[in-house]
Amino acid sequence: MKIVVLxxxxxxxxxxxxxxxxxxxxxxxxxxxxxxxxxxxxxxxTKTLISSLELIDKIKKSKELINxxxxxxxxxxxxxxxxxxxxxxxxxxxxxxxxxxxxxxxKDNGELISPKTLFLKNSSQKITFDKIIIxxxxxxxxxxxxxxxGNKILSSDDLWNLKDIPKSLLIIGAGAIGCEFAWIFHLLGxxxxxxxxxxxxxxxxxxxxxxxxxxxxxxxKIDFHTGVMIDNLKKNNEELxxxxxxxxxxxxxxILVSVGRSYNTExxxxxxxxxxxxxxxxxxxxLETNLDGVFAVGDVNGKWLLAHVAYKxxxxxxxxxxxxxxxxxxxxxxxxxxxxSEVASVGLKEKEAIEMGIDIKKGLFPFRAISKxxxxxxxxxxxxxxxxxxxxxVIGAHIIGPKASELIHELAxxxxxxxxxxxxxxxxxxxxxxxxxxxxxxADIEKEAIHKIDN
Amino acid sequence: MSLENYKFHKEHxxxxxxxxxxxxxxxxxxxxxxxxxxxxxxxxxxxxTHVDADTELAEIESTKTSSPVISPVSGVVVQVNEELVExxxxxxxxxxxxxxIAVIEMDNADELDDLMDFEEYESYLEEEK
Numbered sequence: 001m002k003i004v005v006l007x008x009x010x011x012x013x014x015x016x017x018x019x020x021x022x023x024x025x026x027x028x029x030x031x032x033x034x035x036x037x038x039x040x041x042x043x044x045x046t047k048t049l050i051s052s053l054e055l056i057d058k059i060k061k062s063k064e065l066i067n068x069x070x071x072x073x074x075x076x077x078x079x080x081x082x083x084x085x086x087x088x089x090x091x092x093x094x095x096x097x098x099x100x101x102x103x104x105x106x107k108d109n110g111e112l113i114s115p116k117t118l119f120l121k122n123s124s125q126k127i128t129f130d131k132i133i134i135x136x137x138x139x140x141x142x143x144x145x146x147x148x149x150g151n152k153i154l155s156s157d158d159l160w161n162l163k164d165i166p167k168s169l170l171i172i173g174a175g176a177i178g179c180e181f182a183w184i185f186h187l188l189g190x191x192x193x194x195x196x197x198x199x200x201x202x203x204x205x206x207x208x209x210x211x212x213x214x215x216x217x218x219x220x221k222i223d224f225h226t227g228v229m230i231d232n233l234k235k236n237n238e239e240l241x242x243x244x245x246x247x248x249x250x251x252x253x254x255i256l257v258s259v260g261r262s263y264n265t266e267x268x269x270x271x272x273x274x275x276x277x278x279x280x281x282x283x284x285x286x287l288e289t290n291l292d293g294v295f296a297v298g299d300v301n302g303k304w305l306l307a308h309v310a311y312k313x314x315x316x317x318x319x320x321x322x323x324x325x326x327x328x329x330x331x332x333x334x335x336x337x338x339x340x341s342e343v344a345s346v347g348l349k350e351k352e353a354i355e356m357g358i359d360i361k362k363g364l365f366p367f368r369a370i371s372k373x374x375x376x377x378x379x380x381x382x383x384x385x386x387x388x389x390x391x392x393x394v395i396g397a398h399i400i401g402p403k404a405s406e407l408i409h410e411l412a413x414x415x416x417x418x419x420x421x422x423x424x425x426x427x428x429x430x431x432x433x434x435x436x437x438x439x440x441x442x443a444d445i446e447k448e449a450i451h452k453i454d455n
Numbered sequence: 456m457s458l459e460n461y462k463f464h465k466e467h468x469x470x471x472x473x474x475x476x477x478x479x480x481x482x483x484x485x486x487x488x489x490x491x492x493x494x495x496x497x498x499x500x501x502x503x504t505h506v507d508a509d510t511e512l513a514e515i516e517s518t519k520t521s522s523p524v525i526s527p528v529s530g531v532v533v534q535v536n537e538e539l540v541e542x543x544x545x546x547x548x549x550x551x552x553x554x555x556i557a558v559i560e561m562d563n564a565d566e567l568d569d570l571m572d573f574e575e576y577e578s579y580l581e582e583e584k
Contacts, residue, residue: 215498215514369519379518452520 009036011298011310012135018318347396363444466525
């Protein structure tokens, strides 16, 4: 069987490798660099920058520990160089992985003209196949009255072309992307303001998470405005004057618009694929579109715009394309955000669980009552665990604080295995670790946390 | 320090009266600061916001816990102690004096009758223990 995968991001390359291992002949077509948004413009470059900047921030805050410490400034071009080098290493690794897997990679722009034919625009040739997996991804969504111009009004992609650190930056949209870049540019030294139309930062997170996050923004004096829209934009020479619906005026050198993502489907319009209301490709639970043998994975199917979901979908579609029918299940997707603090969630949010009529019991434990958090100097945040009172099983977990993105998986495992709170509490957590915060949050469900002080 | 002009709320906050003025200073008690431990941050209310008695006025973070500050009276916040933004530890050092949190213009001075005087508060603390 001859298979084509269109798009070499997380969804596409995993689908290609899986299909190849299942016995197909696989060609992967990518118009740009391998690794997609995640590796080239998203997850990896941002985490590389955050890691460098947080290290510098820690050193700045630890000056009293260092003899002869002098003032130092950030070397922006070196930061970007390190980011580029990390990305390049990963890209080479990926290219090698595909080569060793026996997958042919073609760099071209493929347009789907029938369920079994692609037209390659750059080389002006047709390529035919038995089945195809579409993994064309997504890109930053425009605001109609604030269209990206690559100079003053920027997308998260445009940010990578900045030669200098802007003195001031207004970020529109306080979702994951907005909140991550707010932290990055704050650490770079820009004066950052962030606005959100919904009433809180990270509107999709559990409310307690947003509450703590807003406090952290206040502590670091990052200006934020929630429940507001943009009423007006005026360009005064180099400076932009933005009026919010609250009447407040904000002045900024540049604007980052991070209000969502659009699906990359322009090259698929002539193939009678069914699209949803937001322009996403509609797929069934096997990730197949309305056309036989045409599958879609990753951002472009509009399910969850997360690299790790794309990986899983790639795996499932890569198998399903060879007739092994496996359903994609989304009930257990952890999500992580790397802003002023790490934020991680899995399962139901408190409000969701209550709305579903579940009789919940909850435990909440602050990192500031954990010795290890003091040892590493990061005491903000908490672990919150939600359980079903009747079955005693964990149904949701929300963490804000140090290493939240790593810690969440213990609770994801608990949900996945339908473990009972009682069983989980039998597990001894090593001391001194941040994981003790999970043990204490679980104990707090029964009001038995040892280190909790009730005021 | 004389605490004659002070009235106390069971959530360990106080009101300081000055004559018949409807504007009163509020803060947390010595017992509260002691149980919180080293205070490292306070989220102050915004000036001009209204707060109800028995609801959250501010939130305090210490090195070991975080806790809401419960308003002893209802009214409009007319002033906050800006000093605390940079130096929240003042609350630990002087909870009844320089560590005041806000000035509230009371809706109804009758609410003061629901509060305890210092002696009553002390015996309340004994009972709590």
